[in-house]
Amino acid sequence: MSLILQIALKSALNRRYTLGLVVFVIAISCALLLTVERVRQDARSSFSQSIAGTDLIIGARTSPIQLMLYSVFRIGNASNNIRWESYEAITRHPAIAWSVPISLGDSHxxxxxxxxxxxxxxxxxxxxKQALRLRAGRFFEDGADHVFGAVIGAEVAAQLNYQMGDKIVLSHGMPTQQAQKAQLTQEHDVKPFQVIGILARTGTPVxxxxxxxxxxxxxLHLDWQAGAPIPQFSIAPEHVRKFDLQPQQITAALIGLKNRSAVFRVQRSVNSFADEALLAVIPGVALDELWQMLSQVEQLLLGIAALVALISFCSLIAVISASLNERRRELAILRAVGASTMYIAGLLLLESAMLSLLGLFFGIAIVDLMSLIGASHLQDHFGISLQMSLIRSSELPAIGGLLLAGLFAGLIPAWRAYRYTLSDGLSTRL
Structure with a gap:
């Protein structure tokens, strides 16, 4: 038996370039399928874990998904702002326990x-429902006496190598990467901030x-007008406390209720607010709408990945079947040294399974490498935190299905080899 396996191994090594290409195709298809599934799961997990304990998000009237995306995940821009007077009027509702105003628009x-x-x-x-924790420093306080203190997220500190006490300069708006490279951003360089706190990592947009x-x-905007600095006019940082720094408008607000049973009542009250067109959304409902909207895209991506996997296993069938005509004499020699037709068929099944197993191994390695390299990019640009793991339990059915598909792919050439006879293999074909 060892002799037969040695002959089969040498036969595979003799065809190593062709079989290596098949392994590569299987690895790529496996990597594509697992990557789509992994990103889909981690995106849902990251989005759902980014906000907990918040009952309502209030903003200017727009689509619920857009309001949630820019207020929680910092994706996109607000269509309009909320007047501070409207925010104060809403927060006086007796069912509201706490509120957090949010103002977006600048960057660093x-x-x-x-x-x-x-x-x-x-x-x-x-x-x-974990609270934010500090890795170093302290939180800022409200009021004009605590204007130029900044608390930065863990990813900001890690990527920009910031430490406690460092000075940072904020920029107006969210500039594109091209604008940053061309140094076309408008900076509030007259009013630098000091890092007074660094948050512990949360795996969220925070x-x-x-x-x-x-x-x-x-x-920051005392000496700005209509989104641009006033020419030849600048207010020094030490003088800003002399001005009224009461906010005139905010981007959105996070609301917590005394009793969650009142959520629909408060939502109706906000949506029908007479003084301004406002919208209140329930985070969980908005997320469900987002996933429903993206479900067809998810299914399409999974379908494309499955189709690529099918094509790769079809190529496995084609390569093994095409090599049978060249190996008929080899198979006859195996028969001559004592191998049965069932054994030869099993040998081809084993070859197909080993190629599939190698392809799956390299495919998983590619996925883990891509996760390691692309994790920071997804976190920075989309707020998706990839969970690092070699193989996930949720991926086992897909991996098992791919391995079974590899075994099934070997059935056709194995059945053809089973039909070959010793005389057919030894006969001369013109």
Whole structure:
């Protein structure tokens, strides 16, 4: 038996280039299928864990998905802002326990800047309702006396190598990468901020956000008008406290209720607010709408990945079947040294299974390598935190299905080899 296996192994090595190409195709198809599934699962997990304990998100009237995306995940831009008077009127509703105002629009080296109140660190929850924690420093406080303190996320600190006490300069708006490279961004360089706190990693968009208080947002734009600095006019940082830094408008607000049973009542109250066109969305409902909207795209991507896997196993059938005519004499020699027709058929099945197994092994390695390389990019640009693991339990059915497909792919050439006879293999074909 060992002699037969040695002959079969040498036969495979003799065809190593062709079989190596088949392994490569299987590996790529496996990697594509697992990557689509892994990103899909981690995207849902990251989005659902980014906000917990918040009952409503309030913003200017737009689509619920858009409001949730820009207020929680820092994706996209607000269509309009909320007047501060409207925000105060809404928060006086007796069913509301707490509220967190949010002001967006500025950035720092590609990371979003979020203006908020000290209540943000007290009430915001993520994951399993975990509170934000500091890795170093302290949280900022409300008021004009705490204007130029910034609390940065873990990813901001890691990528920009910031430490406590470092000075940072914020930019107006969210510039594109081309604008940053061309140095076309408008910076608030007259009013630098000091890093007073670094948050512990959360795996949410908080990690890539620079947090300042609402008064800081107002102070930055005292000498700006219509989105541009006033020519030949600048207010020094030490003079900003002389001005009224009460916010005039905010981007959105996070709302927590005393009793969740009142969520629909408060939502109707906000949606029918008379003084301004506002929208209140329930985060879980908005996420469900997002996944429903993307479900067809998910199925399409999974279908394409499955089709690529099918094509790769068809190529496996084609390669093994095409090599049978060249190997008929080899198979006859195996028969001559004592191999039965069933054994030869099993040998071809084993060859198909080994090629599939090698392809799956390299495919999983490619997925893990891509996850390692692309994790930071997905986290920075889309807020998707990839969970690092060699093989996930949810991926086992897909891996098992691919391995069974490899075995099935070997059935056709194995059946053909079973039909070959010793005389057919030894006969001369012209």
């Amino acid at each position: 080296q590609g990371f979003p800047v979020l203006g908020t109140s000290a209540a943000y660190f007290q009430h915001l929850r993520y994951g399993q 990690d890539r956000t620079v947090h300042v208080n609402l008064q800081a947002i107002e102070a």
